Amino acid sequence: MTSNTLADLAYQVRLDARSGKLDAPTANLAPGCVQANLAVLPRALAADFLHFCQRNPKPCPLLAMSEPGNPALPELGRDIDIRSDIPRYRVWRSGELVAEPHDVREFWRDDLVSFLLGCSFSFEEAMLENGLPVRHIEQGCNVPMYRTRIPTNPAGVFSGPLVVTMRPLKAADAIRAIQVTSRFPSVHGAPVHLGNPAEIGIADIDKPDYGDPVEIRAGEIPVFWACGVTPQSVVASVKPEYCITHAPGYMLVTDLLNSRMAVL
Incomplete structure (x- = not known):
């Protein structure tokens, strides 16, 4: 087009x-x-x-x-x-x-x-073009988003926890996703965490704070990117x-x- x-x-x-x-x-x-x-x-x-x-x-x-x-x-x-x-x-x-x-x-x-x-949502286009699955698009639902215990850098009156989005991927696909999304720093860039959600303060991966839960299949790991819903977490704080x-x-x-x- x-x-x-x-x-x-x-x-x-x-x-x-x-x-x-x-x-x-x-x-x-x-x-x-x-x-x-x-x-x-x-x-x-x-x-x-x-x-x-x-x-x-x-x-x-x-x-x-x-x-x-x-x-x-x-x-x-x-x-x-x-x-x-x-x-x-x-x-x-x-x-x-x-x-x-x-x-x-x-x-x-x-x-x-x-x-x-x-x-x-912008870098998801590049993921799809590279043959990487985007589960919430497959399932026709909203992306799962989670408040973490990762702190943001405070500025003036603003501070609070980082919010992340999650997309489940196989390990090889996660490596490729890092390569693909790293090229898009103006739309969040590379992931901030891979694997165990508890390490960043997520108690239940099936209960996102925003959006909808998605299926994590056998052999997949959750991959987390920084999210622009973070200001809403900051507003609440x-x-x-x-x-x-x-x-x-x-x-x-x-x-x-x-x-x-x-x-x-």
Whole structure:
């Protein structure tokens, strides 16, 4: 497909989210296009959160940052309105989840700054192209995500535990997955852990904190990547007075191309 065709597919996904037609995780939608995590914070906290992203590039690879109060992000795609173009949002007050709407225009404020972070759904395209299985796509469900006891690097008021995604792979496939995903540092890059989940504080692999459990077959090991849901874990720890995020697995589909995220 041409870049214009891919951008048209991404735009249609956003329109479907905007109209309410799309209410599902976005994995494997508009293949070829970059998907993004969202964190929206008051301007008073924006500098600290920007510093947090800079200190934690694995879970928080920053793709774009808006001007205060401006819902447009033209650098990420045509006619983006961050208030309506994600299928499902989360609204937080003092660290408590208070709503999961499909549109946040009624929650919008003139002092809000949007941060868009790279997503592992982007490197999954490269995994599939290399013949590597992606179990949650096979099973038609959301990717499993877990809070860990791995600390993030604090910045200003922000600190908290790392969140990871998990994809089960055979050992040889895990080695190949490391090679493939290492080429995508702007969308989380290489895994942060392989094998025993208890070593990073995951008590039950069948009970993810976000998303859905997936089958781990005989001969497979769990492989964990840093996840852009980490800011939601941080929000629960730091309890800022106001915050808007995407619902885990429900991403902004941008016009950017996954192929341009790779480094040689």
